[in-house]
Amino acid sequence: MLRIDVLTLFPDVFDGFLGSSIVARAIASGLVQVRCVNYRDFATDRHRSVDDSPFGGGPGMVMMCGPVFDAVGSITRDCDPPPSLVLLTPQGERLTQPMVNEFSGERHLLLLCGHYEGFDERIREGLRPREVSIGDYVLSGGEPAAMVLIDALVRLLPGALGDEASTTEESFSAGLLEYPQYTKPRSFRGMEVPEVLLSGHHARIEAWRRAQSLERTRRRRPDLLTDANDSNAPI
Numbered sequence: 001m002l003r004i005d006v007l008t009l010f011p012d013v014f015d016g017f018l019g020s021s022i023v024a025r026a027i028a029s030g031l032v033q034v035r036c037v038n039y040r041d042f043a044t045d046r047h048r049s050v051d052d053s054p055f056g057g058g059p060g061m062v063m064m065c066g067p068v069f070d071a072v073g074s075i076t077r078d079c080d081p082p083p084s085l086v087l088l089t090p091q092g093e094r095l096t097q098p099m100v101n102e103f104s105g106e107r108h109l110l111l112l113c114g115h116y117e118g119f120d121e122r123i124r125e126g127l128r129p130r131e132v133s134i135g136d137y138v139l140s141g142g143e144p145a146a147m148v149l150i151d152a153l154v155r156l157l158p159g160a161l162g163d164e165a166s167t168t169e170e171s172f173s174a175g176l177l178e179y180p181q182y183t184k185p186r187s188f189r190g191m192e193v194p195e196v197l198l199s200g201h202h203a204r205i206e207a208w209r210r211a212q213s214l215e216r217t218r219r220r221r222p223d224l225l226t227d228a229n230d231s232n233a234p235i
Ligand code: 6GU
Pocket: 087, 088, 089, 090, 114, 132, 133, 134, 135, 136, 137, 138, 139, 140, 141, 142, 145, 146
């Protein structure tokens, strides 16, 4: 059982996500446990503040140390071994499939979502979290990134996809983009399913798919072919 705790100012944002599809089923079958905790529950003043203006001036607000350290402490207090801390930030290391594979081997993750202009730097200094970004654009908060990470993680848990074949089948095209897929009907508005897929000739089908995967990757994502790619990541 993988345990994931999420620290956030907006726990409600996760409700739809955690209540739907693959992730919901993985939770229901006990493959993963996800708990959302609000930083605000650890605020100490009467306004329940979790952020304040930056020393030195400048726009926006900064996540305060107090509520963040106390929230993390309340979760890690009873945990042996302690969870791996992940701070979601556009300043982090870019999330990749090999990184997701690595995280899926953990027993307990604690995800910290930020808001406002960022975190007080002493949160990094004191907690030494791994910092993760999901891409080179700025979100207004880390919550969508946490959901991206949880989704990518959960689908790797044995049994999460139901159809066990889907992950093994995908690894055939390791590091390449998926080949084109078709389903019924054979003919739709004048567009036909490639003949080879109807042939029942498994070796030819496999060769066609392999060629399509390579060609699609070369055209759309040549970087995947040229980059040092020791992952086994189907994309
Ligand atoms: Cl993890 N957080 C925010 N706020 N923006 C992002 C991101 C994370 N990853 C890409 N952009």
